[in-house]
Amino acid sequence: xxxxxxPRRKAPEPRPYHHGALRDAMIVAAVALVEEGGxxxxxxxxxxxxxxxxxxxxFRHFASKAALMTAVAEEGMAKLRASIxxxxxxxxxxxxxxxxxxxxxxxxxxxxxxxxxxxxVGDRTQIDFWGSEALxxxxxxxxxxxxxxxxxxxxxxxxxxxDLRVIHLQCRSLAYGLARxxxxxxxxxxxVSPKAAPAAMRGAxxxxxxxxxxxxxxxxRVLDAA
Amino acid sequence: xxxxxxPRRKAPEPRPYHHGALRDAMIVAAVALVEEGGxxxxxxxxxxxxxxxxxxxxFRHFASKAALMTAVAEEGMAKLRASIxxxxxxxxxxxxxxxxxxxxxxxxxxxxxxxxxxxxVGDRTQIDFWGSEALxxxxxxxxxxxxxxxxxxxxxxxxxxxDLRVIHLQCRSLAYGLARxxxxxxxxxxxVSPKAAPAAMRGAxxxxxxxxxxxxxxxxRVLDAA
DNA sequence: CTCTAAAGTAAGCATCGATTACATGCAGCG
DNA sequence: CGCTGCATGTAATCGATGCTTACTTTAGAG
Numbered sequence: 426x427x428x429x430x431x432p433r434r435k436a437p438e439p440r441p442y443h444h445g446a447l448r449d450a451m452i453v454a455a456v457a458l459v460e461e462g463g464x465x466x467x468x469x470x471x472x473x474x475x476x477x478x479x480x481x482x483x484f485r486h487f488a489s490k491a492a493l494m495t496a497v498a499e500e501g502m503a504k505l506r507a508s509i510x511x512x513x514x515x516x517x518x519x520x521x522x523x524x525x526x527x528x529x530x531x532x533x534x535x536x537x538x539x540x541x542x543x544x545x546v547g548d549r550t551q552i553d554f555w556g557s558e559a560l561x562x563x564x565x566x567x568x569x570x571x572x573x574x575x576x577x578x579x580x581x582x583x584x585x586x587x588d589l590r591v592i593h594l595q596c597r598s599l600a601y602g603l604a605r606x607x608x609x610x611x612x613x614x615x616x617v618s619p620k621a622a623p624a625a626m627r628g629a630x631x632x633x634x635x636x637x638x639x640x641x642x643x644x645x646r647v648l649d650a651a
Numbered sequence: 652x653x654x655x656x657x658p659r660r661k662a663p664e665p666r667p668y669h670h671g672a673l674r675d676a677m678i679v680a681a682v683a684l685v686e687e688g689g690x691x692x693x694x695x696x697x698x699x700x701x702x703x704x705x706x707x708x709x710f711r712h713f714a715s716k717a718a719l720m721t722a723v724a725e726e727g728m729a730k731l732r733a734s735i736x737x738x739x740x741x742x743x744x745x746x747x748x749x750x751x752x753x754x755x756x757x758x759x760x761x762x763x764x765x766x767x768x769x770x771x772v773g774d775r776t777q778i779d780f781w782g783s784e785a786l787x788x789x790x791x792x793x794x795x796x797x798x799x800x801x802x803x804x805x806x807x808x809x810x811x812x813x814d815l816r817v818i819h820l821q822c823r824s825l826a827y828g829l830a831r832x833x834x835x836x837x838x839x840x841x842x843v844s845p846k847a848a849p850a851a852m853r854g855a856x857x858x859x860x861x862x863x864x865x866x867x868x869x870x871x872r873v874l875d876a877a
Numbered sequence: 878c879t880c881t882a883a884a885g886t887a888a889g890c891a892t893c894g895a896t897t898a899c900a901t902g903c904a905g906c907g
Numbered sequence: 908c909g910c911t912g913c914a915t916g917t918a919a920t921c922g923a924t925g926c927t928t929a930c931t932t933t934a935g936a937g
Contacts, residue, residue: 441902443901443902443903443914443915443916444915444916447915447916463776465777468892468893468894469893469894469895470892470893470894478915478916478917479916479917479918480893480894480895480917480918481895481896481897481916481917481918481919482915482916482917484894484895484896485914485915485916486915489894489895490893490894490895547835548835548836549835549836549837550689550834550835550836551691554836555839564840568840587858588858590841591854591855591858592858594829594841594851594854594855595825595855595858595859597828597832597837598824598825598828598829598832598855599821599824599825599828600828601828601831601832601837602823602824602825602826602827602828602829602831603820603824603828605827605828605831606823606824606827608776609773609774609775609776610774610775610776610780611775611823611827613781614790614794615816615820625820628817628820629817629820629821629824632813632814632817632818632821633821636862667933669883669884669885669932669933669934670884670885673884673885694923694924694925695924695925695926696923696924696925704884704885704886705885705886705887706886706887706924706925706926707885707886707887707888707926707927707928708884708885708886710925710926710927711883711884711885712884715925715926716924716925716926
């Protein structure tokens with residue numbers, strides 16, 4: 426019966442001339458496209474189609490496709506940070522190296538769950554990483570969290586003799602390398618079945634963290650308990 | 652005077668109707684484009700332009716742009732392998748862990764010298780990696796070389812107690828992560844100046860290899876000597 | 878020498894990112 | 908209330924891309 430009432434106000438029926446939240450809708454659509462077919466399948470036009478606007482409209486909100494992809498990366502980085510924060514919050518132990526492994530768990534969990542989105546976040550050549558406040562903030566948070574854990578571990582004499590700067594770079598590279606190998610399709614090269622990849626990644630990081638400990642056996646016991 | 656002699660045979664003057672080696676010429680042009688502006692700036696048409704043929708000609712030799720990029724990756728993987736082989740040949744020591752570091756040196760050297768090309772080689776989602784004999788062969792060579800060194804190190808009791816499969820994955824991930832962080836633009840995040848990146852990468856890998864040694868001090872002396 | 882098939886060309890299709898000229902309508906002001 | 912300005916939308920268009928098709932050239936096998 427109410428075929429077409431008065432297009433009075435916020436009636437979300439046909440489509441008000443002005444979308445109202447196109448910027449957000451574009452990001453949602455672009456993220457969906459990324460998840461469906463990877464960054465390469467993202468098209469400004471298709472995202473506009475899904476948002477129900479013409480192909481030129483998005484450029485009122487994004488200077489370029491790269492700007493849209495930067496927003497997609499911001500979205501991803503926030504989720505990545507949230508995933509890490511979640512694992513940290515769920516980590517009962519206060520042992521810095523145990524918590525470091527929790528950071529890795531949160532990092533891998535999101536990368537594994539959203540591989541194509543993770544690729545957008547990781548590739549800083551396609552987005553304006555250094556020009557995005559949100560990316561710098563969330564990435565900086567992750568970085569600071571790691572550095573604080575390393576600093577605490579050192580202060581508490583939990584680390585083997587080492588250069589903090591070196592192991593920070595090492596740790597980041599190992600985590601990035603593991604996640605990146607996964608999303609770049611390298612894991613088929615190892616015997617691990619696709620479903621075993623997460624465990625292999627965690628195992629590699631766990632063993633690495635153990636190698637950082639002054640008292641490997643002690644940390645092993647703590648990790649086994651947790 | 653000899654404005655236009657007889658277009659008799661192999662006269663490389665205007666352009667013989669048949670190119671003669673279009674496939675190779677396309678790969679050369681595509682590699683050049685990759686080095687100049689990254690994979691994203693590669694265009695079948697532009698490569699064809701540089702090879703001096705029409706835009707449709709390349710498709711007689713490559714089923715798709717992805718097939719051309721796969722050939723570009725093959726070219727890169729061969730160079731990567733050659734770089735590693737060179738460092739191994741130049742390595743005087745027979746110590747497996749010293750030679751493992753030489754593998755890393757060869758790997759990093761090429762990645763640093765050809766970052767955009769390296770990205771093409773590393774990203775197996777954009778090329779037909781598992782369908783390319785050349786890629787499988789050269790990548791397999793690198794892999795086998797590493798595995799042999801690990802096996803020798805273990806047989807010669809040079810390794811700390813560890814699971815070979817775990818440290819193989821670790822080592823690969825660390826190397827891939829370091830190289831990938833470089834070409835993905837992550838190094839600005841660390842204090843290292845751009846020119847210091849190679850040293851930082853080597854330092855991280857060196858420290859990692861040291862952490863694998865049963866007798867860290869002994870390996871340290873060997874490395875310092877070399 | 879002929880004749881086929883590999884390897885070129887030119888033209889065209891659908892699509893893309895981006896721009897332009899124009900249309901709409903909300904907000905703020907008289 | 909009515910006017911108006913500006914953010915936000917549309918439609919049309921541009922040049923470029925990947926890829927295909929129909930046709931042309933030419934090398935080389937028989």
